[in-house]
Amino acid sequence: MFAYSALPVVLLALLHLSLSSVVATATATSYPDFQLLNVKQVLIGTKIPRPLEVSGVRENQGKWKMKLVHRDMLYSNATATFKDHGHRFHARMQRDVKRVASLLRRLSGGGDQDGAAAYEANDFGSEVVSGMDQGSGEYFVRIGVGSPPRSHYMVIDSGSDIVWVQCQPCSQCYKQSDPVFDPAESASYSGVSCSSSVCDRVENSGCNARQCGYEVMYGDGSYTKGTLALETLTFGRTVVKKVAIGCGHINRGMFTGAAGLLGIGGGSMSLIGQLGGQTGGAFSYCLVSRGTDASGSLVFGRGAMPVGAAWIPLLHNPRAPSYYYIGLSGLGVGGTQVPVPKDIFQLTELGYGGVVMDTGTAITRLPTMAYNALRDAFIAQTTNLPRTSGVSIFDTCYNVSGFVSIQVPTISFYFSNGPILTLPANNFLIPVGDVGTFCFAFSPSTSGLSIIGNIQQEGIQISFDGANGFVGFGPNVC
Ligand SMILES: *[C@@H]1O[C@H](CO)[C@@H](O)[C@H](O)[C@H]1NC(C)=O
Ligand SMILES: *[C@@H]1O[C@H](CO)[C@@H](O)[C@H](O)[C@H]1NC(C)=O
Numbered sequence: 001m002f003a004y005s006a007l008p009v010v011l012l013a014l015l016h017l018s019l020s021s022v023v024a025t026a027t028a029t030s031y032p033d034f035q036l037l038n039v040k041q042v043l044i045g046t047k048i049p050r051p052l053e054v055s056g057v058r059e060n061q062g063k064w065k066m067k068l069v070h071r072d073m074l075y076s077n078a079t080a081t082f083k084d085h086g087h088r089f090h091a092r093m094q095r096d097v098k099r100v101a102s103l104l105r106r107l108s109g110g111g112d113q114d115g116a117a118a119y120e121a122n123d124f125g126s127e128v129v130s131g132m133d134q135g136s137g138e139y140f141v142r143i144g145v146g147s148p149p150r151s152h153y154m155v156i157d158s159g160s161d162i163v164w165v166q167c168q169p170c171s172q173c174y175k176q177s178d179p180v181f182d183p184a185e186s187a188s189y190s191g192v193s194c195s196s197s198v199c200d201r202v203e204n205s206g207c208n209a210r211q212c213g214y215e216v217m218y219g220d221g222s223y224t225k226g227t228l229a230l231e232t233l234t235f236g237r238t239v240v241k242k243v244a245i246g247c248g249h250i251n252r253g254m255f256t257g258a259a260g261l262l263g264i265g266g267g268s269m270s271l272i273g274q275l276g277g278q279t280g281g282a283f284s285y286c287l288v289s290r291g292t293d294a295s296g297s298l299v300f301g302r303g304a305m306p307v308g309a310a311w312i313p314l315l316h317n318p319r320a321p322s323y324y325y326i327g328l329s330g331l332g333v334g335g336t337q338v339p340v341p342k343d344i345f346q347l348t349e350l351g352y353g354g355v356v357m358d359t360g361t362a363i364t365r366l367p368t369m370a371y372n373a374l375r376d377a378f379i380a381q382t383t384n385l386p387r388t389s390g391v392s393i394f395d396t397c398y399n400v401s402g403f404v405s406i407q408v409p410t411i412s413f414y415f416s417n418g419p420i421l422t423l424p425a426n427n428f429l430i431p432v433g434d435v436g437t438f439c440f441a442f443s444p445s446t447s448g449l450s451i452i453g454n455i456q457q458e459g460i461q462i463s464f465d466g467a468n469g470f471v472g473f474g475p476n477v478c
Contacts, residue, residue, distance in 0.1 A: 063299050063300065063301035063302070063303030063304040064235050064236055064237070064238035064299065064300050065236065065297055065298070065299045065304075066141045066142070066143070066235055066236060066297065066299070066300075067141065067142065067295045067296075067297060067298075068139050068140070068141055068156070068285060068286070068287065068288070068295055068296035068297055068298045069139070069140050069141075069295045069296070070138060070139055070140075070287075070288065070296075085431070085433065086433030087433075089431075089433040090392065090433055092138075092362055093362070093363075093392040093393055095138075095362075096361060096362040096363055096393070096453075097393065099358075099360050099361050099362075100361055100365055100445070100451065103159070103356070103358065103361065103449070103451060104445070104446065104447050107317075107320050107323065107351075107352075107354075107356065107449050108352060108353075108447030108448060108449045138359065138360055138362065138454055139155070139156050139287060139296070139454070140153045140154060140155055140156065140257075140258055141153070141156055141235075141262060141298055142154075143233055143234060143235055143262070144233065144234030144235075145165055145181050145186075145231060145232075145233060145234075145245075145259070146181065146183070146185065146186030146187075146188060146189060146231055146232060147186055147187045147188035147232050148186075148187075149232070149233075149234040150178070150179070150181060150185075150186075151178060152165060152178050152181065152258075152259035153176075153177060153178065153257060153258045153259060154258055154259060154260055154261060154262040155258045155260070155261045155262065156261075156262050156264055156285075156298060156359060157261055157262070157263055157264065157265070157359060157360050158323075158357065158358055158359040158360070159265055159322055159323055159356075159358055159359075159360055160261060160263030160264070160270065160322060161263045161265045161266075161267030161268075161269045161270040161273065161321075161322045162214070162216060162246055162261070162263045162269050162270065163233075163244070163245045163246065163261065163262050163263055163269075163270070163271050163274075164214075164216065164224050164226070164245055164246030164247070164248050164260045164261055165245060165246070165259045165260035166180045166181065166224075166248050166251050166259055166260055167180065167181050167182070167183060167226055167227075167247035167248055167249055168181065168182035168183065168184070169249065170249060170251075171249050171250045172249075172250045172251060172252060173248075173251050174251055174252060174253060175257075176257060176258060176259045177257045177259075178259055180259070181247075181259060183229065183231075183247060186231065186232075188231060188232040188241065189229055189230075189231050189247075190229060190230050190231075191211050191227060191228075191229050192212040192227070192228040192229055192230060192244065193210055193212060194207040194210055194211070194212050196212060198212070198228065198230070198244050199212035199228060201244075201268060201269055202214050202228060202269065205228065208227065211227045211228075212227065212228040213225070213226070213227055213228070214226065214227070214228050214246045216246070222252055222253025223250075223251070223252055223253065224246060224250070224251045224253075224260075224261075225248060225249065225250040225251070226246055226247045226248040226249040226250065226251075227246075227247050227249070228244060228246060228247070229244070229245055229247045230242045230243065230244055230245075231243055231247075233245070233271075235300065238300075240275070243271070243274055244269065244274060245260075246260075248260065263322075264283065264298075264359075265321075265322030265323065265324075266314075266316070266321055266322055266323065266324055266466065267321045270322070272300075272464070272466060275300065279301045279302065280301075280302045280465070280466070281464070281466020281467045282300070282301055282302045282304055282305050282463070282464065282465050282466065282467065283298065283299060283300045283301070283463070284297075284298075284299045284304040284305065284306070284461060284462065284463035284464070284472075285297065285298045285299070285359070285461075285462055286459070286460070286461050286462070286476075286478030287359065287454050287458045287459070287462075288458065288459065288478065296478065297478065304463065305465055305472070306461060306463055306472060306474070306475060306476065307475075308474070308475040309461070309463055309472030309473060309474050309475055310415075310419035310421065310472060310473045310474055310475075311419070311465075311470040311471070311472045312326050312327060312415045312416075312417060312419060312471050312472070312473070313326070313327055313416075313417060313469055314326060314464070314465075314466070314469045314470055314471050315327055315347050315354065316469075317347055317351045317354060318351060319350075319351030320351065323356045323358075324356065324357045324464065324471060325347055325354045325355060325356055325357075326355050326356075326357060326415065326452070326471055327345075327347075327355070327415060327416030327417065328345040328355040328413060328414070328415060328416065329342075329345065329414050329415065329416040330345075330414035331366075331370065331373070331411070331412065331413060331414065332410070332411070332412035332413075332414060332420070332422075333374065333377035333378050333381055333409050333410070333411060333412075334377075334381045334409030334410055335409075335410060335412070336377070337414060338373045338374055338376075339373055340369065340370045340373050341369065344367055344369060344370050344448075345367075345370070345450055348448075352448055352449075353367075353447075353448035353449060353450075354448075354449065354450070355449075355451070355452060356449065356451050356452070357452045357457070357462070357471065358451050358452065358453065358454070359454055359457075360454075361451045361454065362453050362454055362455050363393065363441055363442065363443050363453045363455055363456075364441070364442050364443070364450070364451060364452050364453040364455070364456045365442075365443055365444070365445035365449070365450060365451045366442060366443075366444060366445060367444070367445055367447070367448050367449075367450060368444040368445065368446070370450070371442060371443065371444035371445070372444070374411070374442060375395070375396050375440060375442065377409075378396065378408075378409060378411070378440055381409040382398070382408055384406070384407060385398040385399075385400065385403070385406060385408075386398060386399045387399070388437055390439075391432045391433065391437060391439055392432060392433070392439075393443045394439035394440060394441065394443065396439060396440035397432065397437050397440070398429075398438050398439070399436055399437060400436055400437070400438050401435070401436030402436075406429075406438075408425055408428075408429055410422050410423070410425075411423050411427075411428045413452075419473070421460075421473050421474075423456060424459060424460075424477075426458075426459075427441070427456050427457075427458055427459065427460075428440065428441050428455075428456065429441065430455060441455050441456070459477055459478060460477065460478070461473070461474055461475070461476040461477070461478055
């Protein structure tokens with residue numbers, strides 16, 4: 001069941017392994033293993049944005065579901081190199097390093113005055129500025145924009161608070177896989193005037209011929225700039241009217257292929273914030289991996305909230321309202337907690353440190369001290385596998401050539417309110433570019449910020465209940 005489905009078939013043949021025999025058996029437990037479902041119905045400092053007047057959600061049993069694809073799938077036909085696992089892996093790690101650098105610039109700075117200053121200069125008070133560095137995005141959904149709906153791939157980003165698409169007339173557009181959206185062909189498009197309250201919500205908005213203008217700059221110099229509009233978006237069979245979107249006439253960046261970005265962050269201008277009352281800030285996703293043909297899902301609405309999930313309080317960081325912070329208290333290896341300072345995962349009163357759930361980061365980052373403790377415990381309990389040299393951002397790798405099955409200790413997250421999430425083995429021991437090399441998929445963070453990356457989230461149903469301030473793990477695998 002813990003098949004390494006991410007391995008290309010060719011690689012499997014070289015390894016003389018069948019899918020079902022590359023087993024990283026969890027020694028302690030099987031997934032999902034949640035203890036103590038301790039749900040307290042209290043609000044933990046979570047801002048509930050007042051919903052905009054988005055109208056016309058045709059509720060489908062209280063939820064609507066979208067297919068979620070990883071970029072490796074989107075590009076698998078496009079570029080030959082992307083068919084190569086090694087190339088894909090290294091490209092992904094490069095994107096990851098940039099994404100994390102950008103998040104650290106925005107969110108860290110604890111004890112580092114330069115960091116704090118840089119944050120203020122670049123980002124303070126800019127609700128629409130995304131933490132998404134490359135803008136390249138890891139996961140995509142296909143949605144309809146306008147009336148009649150035209151289908152577009154959109155990047156989803158849990159750290160962004162705006163929805164935007166490239167728009168005609170295009171002064172400058174990067175290449176996308178579908179024709180660029182043309183407002184002139186949509187009956188439901190309406191511009192937003194400068195005096196509108198919607199315009200007020202976009203903090204670096206401006207006025208251009210009485211139309212509300214917006215601009216989003218990304219860490220690497222990517223940007224989108226254009227006019228704010230209300231438009232109809234179609235998600236499968238669900239039609240949502242009057243969504244405030246950026247209609248980008250000047251765009252640059254690495255959004256390759258996608259028409260734009262669907263921010264699902266915690267702020268009021270993200271899709272989730274705008275849906276507000278209608279979905280109760282509720283959505284759920286399943287990330288499915290790495291070069292497989294399988295797709296994950298993104299489900300909106302209260303009906304998407306599963307029964308039996310382990311619920312963890314969401315924490316709000318006023319310095320970074322877009323991001324979903326959670327309370328983590330410890331880490332475990334093989335069912336035993338590893339020794340880390342008690343407050344190492346704490347989000348401080350000034351908004352430093354803490355633990356962010358991010359769909360745009362691949363590999364979980366931990367403060368160096370916590371990473372070292374976790375890695376050392378993992379190495380100490382993984383005596384049956386030969387080590388090999390580090391690869392990319394990983395310092396703990398194993399040569400599994402010739403192994404038919406491998407056993408590794410479990411890795412667990414201990415959450416502050418009690419639940420323990422034990423990860424499936426292929427969420428922490430992953431094949432890297434080199435044939436037969438698997439690495440321990442965590443990495444140290446140079447700051448106090450921890451980031452739970454998408455490789456650790458893969459295959460686990462993850463649900464956000466924004467209205468009540470909780471994130472749920474499980475109970476389903478996907
Ligand atoms: C890949 O190519 C096939 C046929 O060439 C096409 O039908 C399919 O839509 C493409 N997939 C993506 C994700 O673009
Ligand atoms: C892995 O081990 C195999 C033998 O089991 C050996 O042939 C190969 O060179 C090793 N690879 C690395 C990268 O050490």
